[in-house]
Amino acid sequence: MCNMTLEELTSDHTVGKMDIVGNALEEVLSKAMVQSSITIGVYEAAKLLNVDPDNVVLCLLAADETDDQDVALQIHFTLIQAFCCENDINILRVSNMSRLAEILGGSDTAGEPADLHCILVNVGDTTYGGWNWENPQASQLKDPALNKVVCFCRESRYQDQWVPVINLPER
Template identity: 25%
Template sequence: MCNSMAPLKVETFSGVAAKSPIAQCVKAVLRRACLEKRLTVGLLPAIQYLSTNTDGALFCFTAEAPPGDSATHMQEVLLQAFCVENDIHVIKVDSPAKMMKILGCKDQTIDFNCVLVHYPYTDPFSDSQEMDMSILTEAEKDLIDHCDGSWASSQTSVIKLPEK
């Protein structure tokens, strides 16, 4: 599904990535992590998790805070900075509702503005400081490649998640 990656096309007026294979990778990563119970959902639970497990998270998916919610926006900015500092891949998506739908949740009270994906249960670093890439799925590897490829970009693209 995610083996053949095409370069992202970014619309200059919005920074929103056009529908692309990377969106399918996001979907696959979220669903697999959900099945394996490797998720922390919600901004405050994510912050609490990261306060004690800086090496435990692989990805941090964030969606824009609602307009006018400056407190949530500030928390998101600080969380993203923390993730970057701790080598956690930050991925912006277009909709918390789409993340909720991908994960099969119907509870409207749960905050899907932030979803952390944890490493698989084995120790990702074993005896070295380098991550063991063999424990990751192809979709996770493709998503890491996408993040590494856009690391130096001054504008972070927003991945448009599939509707279904």
């Protein structure tokens, strides 16, 4: 059950709720990194979505102002968004790439900057928050941080905002 009501999201406290969701998202990403239940990179995400979309619980699309001019990236985003909407995968846009890089380490195993434009949180081979395969919705409710993020996505869809934007709070 979502803890946020439509009135709470549309009230003057929206900025406070956005901070709460941003903090929850940071917690979700940290847990996913520890549990190896995260896929980082546009092409890696597309491969996973192609073979195993049922195990994806959240899709993050991240971009800075300079990335808004990258037509190829925007086409990838459009295709990924459409696929996620069709497969009932929660989607968020993240606008603070530098904070996202801090949370996720910012580089791949070879030391090259990681492609943080698309990130999937999935259940994969390990369990995320005690995943229940018969009832995935119940599994999401077991993790309070993931529940906050999923509820925010759901409430945003109720307001016809299919891809809400979150700015990760600075530390």
